[in-house]
Amino acid sequence: MRLLLAFRVFFRILFDRQTSEQVRRLVQEGPPAEKPEERPQPAQAPAPAAPSRPPRSEALTLLAALQREARLLDFVMEPLDGFSDAEVGAAARDVHRDCGKVLQRWFAVEAISDQEEGSEVELRSGFDAACYRLVGNVSGEPPYRGRLMHHGWKATRCETPTWTGDESAARVISPIEVEVS
Amino acid sequence: MAAKYVIGIDLGTTNCVAAYAPLEAEQPKTELLPIPQLVAPNTIEARRSLPSFVYLAEEHEAGGALDAPWAQDRDYAVGELARLRGAEKPDRTVGAAKSWLAHSRVDRREPILPWNAPHDVRKISPVVASQRYLEHLAAAWNARFPDAPLEEQRVVLTAPASFDAAARELTREAAASAGLPSDLILLEEPQAAVYAWVSSEGDRWRRRVKVGDTLLVCDVGGGTTDLTLVGVAEQAGELQLQRLAVGNHLLVGGDNMDLALAHYVAELFGKKNVKLDPWQSVALWHSCRAAKESLLANDGPEKQSISVLGRGSKLIGGTVSVEVDRASVVKLIIDGFLPSCSMDDSPARRRASGFMEIGLPYESDTAITRHLAAFLRMHGDPQEGPVAPTQILFNGGAFKSDVLRDRLLQVLRGWSGKKKGAQVLEGEQDLDYAVARGAAYYGWAKEHGGVRIRGGTARSYYVGIETSGLAVPGAPRPLRALCVAPIGMEEGSETDVPSGDIGLVVGEAAQFRFFSSPVRKQDKPGDVLSSWSEEELTETDSVEAILPADEAIDEPYVPVRFHTKITELGVFELWCFSPQTGGRWKLEFSVRDRDEP
Secondary structure (H helix, E strand, O other): OHHHHHHHHHHHHHHOHHHHHHHHHHHOOOOOOOOOOOOOOOOOOOOOOOOOOOOOOHHHHHHHHHHHHHOHHHHHHOOOOOOOHHHHHHHHHHHHHHHHHHHHHHHOEEEOOOOOOOOEEEEOOOOOHHHOOOOOOOOOOOOEEEEOOOOOEEEOOOOOOEEOOOHHHHOOOOOOOOOOO | OOOOEEEEEEEOOOEEEEEEEEOOOOOOOOEEOOEEEEEEOOEEEEEOOEEOOEEEOOHHHOOOOOOEOOEOOOOEEEOHHHHHHHHHOHHHEEOOHHHHHOOOOOOOOOOOEOOOOOOOOOOEOHHHHHHHHHHHHHHHHHHHOOOOOHHHOEEEEEEOOOOOHHHHHHHHHHHHHOOOOOOOEEEEHHHHHHHHHHHHHHHHHHHHOOOOOEEEEEEEOOOOEEEEEEEEEEEOOEEEEEEEEEOOOEOOOHHHHHHHHHHHHHHHHHHOOOOOOHHHHHHHHHHHHHHHHHHOOOOOOOEEEEEEOOOOOOHHHHOEEEEEEHHHHHHHHHHHHOOOOOOOOOOOOOOOOOOOOOOOOOOOOOOHHHHHHHHHHHOOEOOOEOOOOOEEEEEOHHHHOHHHHHHHHHHHHHHOOOOOOOEEOOOOOOOOOHHHHHHHHHHHHHHHOOOOEEOOOOOEEEEEEEOOOOOOOOOOOOEEEEEEEOOOOOOOEEEEEEEEEEEEEOOOEEEEEEEEEOOOOOOOOOOEEOOOOOOOOEEEEEEEEEOOOOOOOOOOEEEEEEEEEEOOOOOEEEEEEOOOOOOEEEEEEEOOOOOOO
16 A cells, blocks of 8 residues: 555645655655656745746646546545445545556656565665665664665656646646536 | 668557667667657657547647647647547547558548548548558657658558558558658568567577477457468578468457457446446446456456446545456456357358448457468368467467467367467567567668568459450459469569450550459469459459550550569559550559449
8 A cells, every 4th residue: 555655645745835845855865766846835926937947847747647547636635424445445446556557657666675575684884875764773884784664666767748738727637527418 | 861770660550659779780679769649638748659549629629739749730639639539539539540541442542530420520531540640650750869850761660461452552652641761661560570579589589489380470459350370491501481371451359358348347337227328438448448457367356346437526426336257257258259169160251231331341250269260271271271370479468368368379279189289489579569679670680681581472463354255234244353463472573464465445544453362372473263252352442554645556445464563662563564565554553432343
C-alpha cells in the first residue's frame, strides 16, 4: 500500500502548506529526479506569471492526468461515510491500477535499494546521503550498521506532458461534461 | 545529403511505432522514437506508439486545443486522443484504415471514412488517413532530429504480408504524400518480426535453428491476424532464411477478444439486474482490456472483480461490479479464438445473403486455429501433407498472455502426431515493438550485409483476358487468367510474358481485370488458366493504360504483350509493349469502384 501512501503524501504536499515545507526540507539535498515545482496557492494572491513560465504548473497537469485516466480526484473528493469497505474497495482497485499506469509511464518509479526490507545493511563512508534517511541512534563516523526499513523510491525518468492551453484553461483539472441530447 | 539514420516504421492497423538506429553503427541497437501526441485537449504527451486513429473534430473543439507542436489550427487529431474519442464518437473517428487499404471493393482514394458517417462529417479516404499517421511520425522525427530530416534518411516501412500489389502501391502513395523518401523500402511485417529476433540474437540465431526447420510467424495484432512460414535452408555452407508462404489478411485480433469478454461481463451484470448505458459499456470495454491481461496469465487470480466506475463525480456510489472467475474467461476466449480443432477443419464460411454490406469483411469465424489449419494445409505438400512448423515466433500484444501462447502451441503439437511438435523460438520476442525494430535492422543490414530473408513476391499475378468467340446474350464471355508474375519473383528482376498478341484499342483506356494468388506456386509467366477456385485466385483492383494515338500506328488497335518488373524497392510494375512499334506503356492500378460481376 505504498502507492496509497505516495498519493496521500502527494496531496498533502499539494494542498497543505506545512507538509509541503517539511517535505521540501526533507528532500532539499535529495536526488534531483523530480524538480520541486512552483505550486499554485489558490488561497494566496497568485504571483503574476513571469513571461518565461509555462502557463500551467506540471503538478496540475499530473493531477489532470490522474483524474482523466484514473478518476483519482473523484475518488479522493468523495466522502467515504456510508460506504462499506467492499464498496470502497471495488472502486479503489480500478483507481489504483490506473494511477499506477500513469506514474509508471511518467516516472518509471523503481525501488532505490534492491535489498529485502528487514535485512541488515552497512553504510560505508562516502555513501550517497541523498538516497538514505538514517533514523534511530546515529552517532560517530560511518560505517553505520542497521536494518533496511524501506527500500526507497526513485523516478528513473521524468517525462511530463506539455500543456498548450491558455491561462484561462490552466486551472481546469477536468472539464464539465454535458451529454447533448 | 547522405542518410545518417535508418528508421523502421510499423504502420499498424491499431498502433504505429517507429524505431531507429544510426546507419553507420557497427552493431545496430535500435531505439524507439518517442511520439508526442495529444492525449487530451491541450495536452501533448510523448508515447512509444501512435494509435492509428484520426478524430475529425467538431468546429467548437478546434481553435487551438488540437494543435500539435508542429501544426496550428488543427481540426483533427491523430493518436491517443483520437483513439479515446473513437469509443465516444465513432461517427467522427477513423480506425483500421490499413485494412481498408486492402479492401478492393471500395475506392481507396475517395473520402469514405468513417464508414457510414453522417453527411456533416468531412470524411477522408483510407489513403489520406494512412498519410496522416505517417505525417505525424515524420513530424515527430523532424522535431527531434532537425539536422537529419526524414526524407533524407533510409526508411523501411512495413506492410502486411498479405497486401497485394495494389495495396502496397497505395501504401507507397500515402508515404510519398506524407514526405517519406521516394526510395522507401517496403517490408513484410512478419519478416520484420523475424529480423527483430535475428538482431536480438546476434550470431546466436544460427545455433537456434537448423536446415529444414520451418518457422511459423503468428502475428495477432489489435484487429488483424497474419500468418507466415519461413524456411531454413543452406546455401554454400551458410544458413539461409526463405519466406515460404503468407496467409490472407484475417480481420480478427486482440480487440475482438476484449469485446467478447466485455459482452460476457455485460451479461453477468444483466443477471444482477444492472443495465449498462452506452457510456458504461465503453468503460466496461476499457476495464475488460485491463482485466484480460491478468485473467489470461498463467498465475492469474482465480476470481477477479470487474468494475465500471460511476460516471459523475460520485464515483464510489455509482460503481457497479461483478466477480468473474478466471476459468470461465479462459474458456470463453479459448473456445472463441483458439478452439482445439483437427488439421482438416476449415473456417466456417459466411452465409451468403442477398444484401452484402460493403464494409470491412470481418472474419465470420473468429477461430484463429481453424484459419491456421487451413493455411498449413493449403501450403502443404501433396505427398507429405500439411506443413508442420518446427518453431513458432509470436508477435502482437495478444500473445502477452501465457494462456494463449501455450494454447496455440498445444493445438499445433496436437496436429504433428508422433513427430516432434513445434517449439517456441528461443530468444527475445518483443511483442509490441518487434516489427518497427526489425524494419530498422533490415535497413541497416541492407547496407552492411547480414542475413536476408529470401522470398520475392508473396503472390503470383494474373491478367484477365476475355476470350473471343460468339457472344451469347446474357452470358459473359469466358475469362482466362494469364500469369504475368510467378510466386517468388525476386526484387530487381524482370520478365517478358510469353503470350499471343493482345489487341489494345488506341486512344482509349484499356482496362484488364487483375487477379492474384498466394498458393499457385506452379504457375509460370505465360501460363493460361481457364478455370480456378475462388480460394486460389482473388480478384483485386483492375489495371489500365491509355495508349496515346501514335503516328507509327495506322491501325485502330495495336497488338501488345506484357512485361513484368519487380524493382529493387519491391514495387510491382506491369508494362505492355508493342513488338511492332517498340512502344511501351505502364499499366496503373485503377482503385476505383470495381463493377461487381
